[in-house]
Amino acid sequence: MPLAHYIGGRFEESGVPFELVDPADGTVIGTVPEADAATVDRAVTAARAALTGSWGACGDQERGAMLHRIAEGIQVRFEEFVAAEVADTGKPVELARTVDIPRAIANFHAYADLLWGRAEDSYHTPTEDGAGALNYTVRRPLGVVAVIAPWNLPLLLLSWKVAPALAAGNAVLAKPSELTPSSATLLAEVVDAAGLPAGAFNLLHGFGADSAGAMLTAHSGVDAIAFTGESATGSAIMRSAAQRLAPVSFELGGKNPALVFADADFEAAVAGTVRSVFTNAGQVCLCTERVYVERSIFGEFVEALAERAKTLRLGAPYDPGTEMGPLISAQHKEKVLGYYELAKQGGATVHAGGGAPDRSGFFVEPTVLTGLREQDRPVREEIFGPVCHLAPFDTEEEALQLANDSEYGLAATVWTGSLSRAHRVAPRLQTGIAWVNCWNLRDLRTPFGGVKASGIGREGGKHSLDFFSEPMNVCVKL
Ligand code: NAD
Ligand code: 6OD
Numbered sequence: 001m002p003l004a005h006y007i008g009g010r011f012e013e014s015g016v017p018f019e020l021v022d023p024a025d026g027t028v029i030g031t032v033p034e035a036d037a038a039t040v041d042r043a044v045t046a047a048r049a050a051l052t053g054s055w056g057a058c059g060d061q062e063r064g065a066m067l068h069r070i071a072e073g074i075q076v077r078f079e080e081f082v083a084a085e086v087a088d089t090g091k092p093v094e095l096a097r098t099v100d101i102p103r104a105i106a107n108f109h110a111y112a113d114l115l116w117g118r119a120e121d122s123y124h125t126p127t128e129d130g131a132g133a134l135n136y137t138v139r140r141p142l143g144v145v146a147v148i149a150p151w152n153l154p155l156l157l158l159s160w161k162v163a164p165a166l167a168a169g170n171a172v173l174a175k176p177s178e179l180t181p182s183s184a185t186l187l188a189e190v191v192d193a194a195g196l197p198a199g200a201f202n203l204l205h206g207f208g209a210d211s212a213g214a215m216l217t218a219h220s221g222v223d224a225i226a227f228t229g230e231s232a233t234g235s236a237i238m239r240s241a242a243q244r245l246a247p248v249s250f251e252l253g254g255k256n257p258a259l260v261f262a263d264a265d266f267e268a269a270v271a272g273t274v275r276s277v278f279t280n281a282g283q284v285c286l287c288t289e290r291v292y293v294e295r296s297i298f299g300e301f302v303e304a305l306a307e308r309a310k311t312l313r314l315g316a317p318y319d320p321g322t323e324m325g326p327l328i329s330a331q332h333k334e335k336v337l338g339y340y341e342l343a344k345q346g347g348a349t350v351h352a353g354g355g356a357p358d359r360s361g362f363f364v365e366p367t368v369l370t371g372l373r374e375q376d377r378p379v380r381e382e383i384f385g386p387v388c389h390l391a392p393f394d395t396e397e398e399a400l401q402l403a404n405d406s407e408y409g410l411a412a413t414v415w416t417g418s419l420s421r422a423h424r425v426a427p428r429l430q431t432g433i434a435w436v437n438c439w440n441l442r443d444l445r446t447p448f449g450g451v452k453a454s455g456i457g458r459e460g461g462k463h464s465l466d467f468f469s470e471p472m473n474v475c476v477k478l
Contacts, residue, residue: 003032003181005039005205006188008046009198014039015206020181023090023326024316024361032181035204035212043202044221047144047171050199055171058197060115066196067112067167071105073190084182085154086317090326090361091280093317100156103442104183107159110444111167114461120471131478139469141169142247143223146216148208148237149184150229151177151328152283152384158184161226161249162201164464170224171200173216178207179328208233217241224248226467228285231382231408231453238456249457249467251449253382254285254410257403259393259425260301261416262294268437269415270304273388276413276439277305278312278366281324282386285454286411286433286440289383291390292402298392302370305390306351309366312386314357326362327385333362336385343369343378348389374405382408396425404430409451413439432458 003020004011017031035043050056058066074081078101085096120137127133145165149158158176165172176184188203206212208229217225217240224247227237231252241248258276260269276288293301315322327333333356340354353365367387372379379389393399403412411433414425426434432450435441442448445461457467 003030003185003205005033005035005043006185006192006201006203007039007043008049008202009192011188012039018178020088020179021329022087023328026330026360026362029087030182032178032205034206035215037215040204040212040215040219043173043204044144044219046199047173047202048221050171050197051141051143053197053199055197055200056169058169063167063169064112064115066194067108067163069194070187070190071108071112073194074101074105074108074187077186077190081155081183081186084186085180088154088180088182089151089328090317092315092322092325095280100153103153104155104159104187106444107156107163111163111464114164114445114465115167118462118465125475127477133478134476136474138472138474139168139465140472141469143170144221145170145172145224145226145468146219146222147172147174148213148216148225148227148229149174149176151179152280152285154180155183155187157228159187160459161228161464162187164459165226165468166196166201168465168468170468171202173202173204173222175204175206175212175216178205178211181205209236214240218243220244222246224468226459227251234456247467249459250455251285251459252410252453252455253384253408254287254450254454255290255380255382255406255408256286256288256411256413256431257290257292257406258288258413258415259399259403260291260293260297261396261399261414261418261421262296263417263421264415264437265417266297266301266304270301270308272413272415272437272439273305274308277388278309278324278386279440281327281364283328283384284440287384288413288439289388290379290403290406291388292393292399293390294399295392295394298390302351302368302390305388306368309352309368312366314363314365316361324366324386327364328362330362332384333364336364336383336387339378339381339383339385340364340367340387343372343376343389346372346376346378348372348378353387374402380406396421400425400428407452408454410454411435411450
């Protein structure tokens with residue numbers, strides 16, 4: 001099926017088409033229709049109708065069953081989803097097979113299951129006549145919610161919000177990134193086959209500013225917005241939502257630090273840092289871009305990391321042995337290379353990489369830098385590429401001060417052999433997530449999100465269900 005919007009249970013291709021490009025070789029691989037204002041309006045109307053129709057009448061059990069069917073539907077078409085994700089992103093096929101698509105499946109199963117574990121407060125309240133009153137909480141969906149997702153983990157991050165939004169009984173308007181529309185379109189087919197009532201899930205393609213994204217966030221028929229993407233986009237969306245006081249949940253950018261103490265398992269810290277810097281070509285919001293290493297092992301650590309970076313095999317997604325793929329677009333490649341240049345001009349020592357290989361596609365080299373000052377832009381700003389800057393520290397206090405000196409606060413990683421240090425340091429990190437001796441180890445029930453410019457609110461487990469629903473107090477005089 002060609003790429004299409006999915007509105008009120010129907011696929012449609014309205015709107016001016018734009019081109020979809022394969023990042024691995026720069027060729028055009030398809031066209032995508034850009035939703036216009038009338039199309040967005042139709043989708044909002046369809047979603048509102050679903051809330052007052054059969055979707056609104058579904059109980060937890062029915063919605064849970066539908067979510068499980070969606071998960072099973074993705075599983076059945078697993079390789080199609082893998083191929084879609086690989087075509088749009090150029091990522092190594094193994095990454096899509098082991099992370100992106102399994103996690104999307106897990107997201108739907110997890111929120112279907114979580115519906116059953118949900119409990120609400122109830123209180124017996126004393127009254128003067130001695131009979132008392134019963135207070136209890138009812139949770140209701142927010143209504144029509146817009147889910148706007150980025151391109152780096154397309155289906156994983158879209159389903160991370162769509163699954164809890166549907167579980168809580170909302171009608172969803174999903175907009176994937178303009179760069180990665182394919183897996184979301186397959187998801188619409190799976191949702192359709194899973195028998196969700198028309199309008200419960202709708203899909204719109206298009207760009208952000210001055211396009212479908214901005215139209216959704218400004219639409220008076222959209223009751224809430226869940227967004228993952230750049231912090232600057234979050235600000236624009238918040239301004240738009242503020243006009244009508246619509247609630248927002250934001251998962252935004254990061255400039256994540258790793259702290260490597262001399263008492264850490266050296267090999268594990270190097271291997272873990274390689275993963276946390278270079279996975280998905282550094283295009284994961286949780287990737288490490290700043291590495292602080294205790295001075296006594298600094299030189300040895302830099303050398304080990306650079307050695308590994310130099311041997312990472314860049315390649316096409318289906319080439320056996322490919323460890324790192326391209327960046328998402330020519331524009332993003334230009335941005336990342338701009339930071340490499342800025343670092344060199346700023347006096348950085350380049351221990352690995354620093355440029356782009358001579359091949360088609362949007363590849364850049366895995367890059368390891370030292371020697372910049374903390375206030376230099378490549379150390380302060382999110383690059384979102386396969387690059388990190390390392391600096392030494394002398395004390396635990398200094399390590400914490402360096403890690404926390406950032407406008408961002410998404411995730412941090414601590415490598416240490418001391419249990420006491422781990423518990424001392426982790427809670428003092430100004431981030432939403434701290435990993436100790438691991439990276440990106442996820443339990444879907446845990447709170448996920450960032451502080452400072454890295455986000456607003458928490459998602460994950462009951463936190464997502466809390467965002468996507470509103471508690472109401474009922475007080476009954478007995
Ligand atoms: P982006 O902000 O450019 O775009 C994300 C989505 O928002 C896309 O669908 C885009 O079309 C839409 N959009 C853009 N401008 C908009 C506007 N004015 N109004 C409404 N919608 C708009 O982000 P990106 O480049 O796709 O993704 C990379 C960024 O996302 C990085 O900063 C990364 O750190 C962040 N990210 C954060 C998390 C997290 O969980 N914290 C996860 C993944 C990515
Ligand atoms: O694992 C997740 O649930 C999650 N939200 C990951 C975000 C990755 C950012 O690129």
